[in-house]
Amino acid sequence: MRITITDVHKRYGDVVALDGPSFDIPSGSTFGVLGTNGAGKTTLFGLLVGHDTPDSGHIEVGGVDVEQAGHRVRERVAFLPEHAGFPPAMTGREVLSVHARIRGITAREQSIDEALETVGLTDAADRTVSGYSNGMGRRLGLASALLGEPPVLVLDEPTAGLDPRGVATFHQIIERIDRETNTTVVLSSHVLEEVERLCDSVAILEDGVLRAAGSVDELRTADGEHVTVTVRPSADQELTQLREAAHQYGDVTETDGELTVTCERGAAVEFCGGLESDAVDHFEVHEPGLEAAFHEALATGDAGTGSNSDTGTDTDTDSNPGTNTDTRSNSDTNTGSDETATVDTPEVST
Numbered sequence: 613m614r615i616t617i618t619d620v621h622k623r624y625g626d627v628v629a630l631d632g633p634s635f636d637i638p639s640g641s642t643f644g645v646l647g648t649n650g651a652g653k654t655t656l657f658g659l660l661v662g663h664d665t666p667d668s669g670h671i672e673v674g675g676v677d678v679e680q681a682g683h684r685v686r687e688r689v690a691f692l693p694e695h696a697g698f699p700p701a702m703t704g705r706e707v708l709s710v711h712a713r714i715r716g717i718t719a720r721e722q723s724i725d726e727a728l729e730t731v732g733l734t735d736a737a738d739r740t741v742s743g744y745s746n747g748m749g750r751r752l753g754l755a756s757a758l759l760g761e762p763p764v765l766v767l768d769e770p771t772a773g774l775d776p777r778g779v780a781t782f783h784q785i786i787e788r789i790d791r792e793t794n795t796t797v798v799l800s801s802h803v804l805e806e807v808e809r810l811c812d813s814v815a816i817l818e819d820g821v822l823r824a825a826g827s828v829d830e831l832r833t834a835d836g837e838h839v840t841v842t843v844r845p846s847a848d849q850e851l852t853q854l855r856e857a858a859h860q861y862g863d864v865t866e867t868d869g870e871l872t873v874t875c876e877r878g879a880a881v882e883f884c885g886g887l888e889s890d891a892v893d894h895f896e897v898h899e900p901g902l903e904a905a906f907h908e909a910l911a912t913g914d915a916g917t918g919s920n921s922d923t924g925t926d927t928d929t930d931s932n933p934g935t936n937t938d939t940r941s942n943s944d945t946n947t948g949s950d951e952t953a954t955v956d957t958p959e960v961s962t
């Protein structure tokens with residue numbers, strides 16, 4: 613279900629929480645809302661799920677204005693708040709049963725079983741919540757949001773405070789929802805690698821203002837002319853010559869005997885093509901990441917894709933985007949990730 617946010621304003625007294633952001637969230641996508649502390653993410657989510665109303669502007673979910681829908685917006689939008697608490701004496705299943713009844717969900721038992729299964733809590737369903745770990749509690753919150761298969765799922769910092777295993781479990785669940793359903797997932801996070809991994813598109817807010825919006829691919833290649841190349845020499849004595857060569861192509865930094873060269877794509881091809889196999893143990897070419905785009909957006913107010921942005925068509929988008937540089941095709945490659953071309957013992961030489 614497509615979400616359209618149009619010129620939304622919200623103040624709390626003198627504080628401007630939202631200052632007119634406008635952007636679209638494509639149906640079926642996983643969408644990240646990013647921003648510094650106090651940027652307005654939670655405020656936006658409160659308006660999106662109908663907990664509060666904007667001072668002006670509109671939010672539509674599937675063509676229906678959230679404000680006008682009133683409590684009926686719950687039929688379309690489910691919410692996992694950042695701090696969701698449950699009565700400790702109730703079992704997980706009882707919690708879901710109450711939530712299902714409140715939300716008027718039919719086929720309640722089946723819906724509860726499915727939600728428990730999706731979040732991996734089937735075995736713990738009949739234990740009291742007081743014995744749940746933090747991660748299990750978060751997953752119970754997600755199960756509650758999933759009841760009745762809502763077309764839109766809003767998750768406010770879903771992995772905040774979880775240990776690495778809890779984070780990984782949550783990622784798997786969200787990826788499964790993305791893969792197996794047409795649910796539109798909107799999430800906020802301060803962890804840019806997480807957003808890069810999970811989300812198709814993002815909006816970046818600062819002080820209530822939209823700084824950038826677009827697909828993750830568009831944003832991270834907004835500065836698409838530049839890549840970084842890291843090179844590890846085969847021996848210490850090769851470092852000086854490599855450093856001199858690298859300086860001809862771009863800015864060079866050095867850490868633990870490894871060089872990082874930031875340069876234009878064409879220069880990277882030339883530089884890598886000129887590396888002598890005897891002198892180099894290993895080199896990698898990195899695409900610009902979302903983190904660079906985020907800082908760029910905050911620094912310039914625009915990451916290159918424009919503000920009041922349509923972030924895509926009303927269809928699912930590729931959830932596992934990635935672009936490669938031309939340099940990858942020049943050599944034998946072991947690709948580390950979609951964003952990195954990794955080359956061991958290059959066979960090209962001058």
Ligand SMILES: Nc1ncnc2c1ncn2[C@@H]1O[C@H](COP(=O)(O)OP(=O)(O)OP(=O)(O)O)[C@@H](O)[C@H]1O
Pocket residue numbers: 624627628629647648649650651652653654655656
């Ligand atoms: N109920 C409220 N009363 C007064 N000010 C509020 C209220 N809710 C939010 N604000 C203010 O509005 C601004 C936006 O807050 P919001 O919680 O939406 O930001 P956020 O991006 O979610 O921040 P964080 O990443 O720290 O959770 C902040 O300046 C905040 O202090």
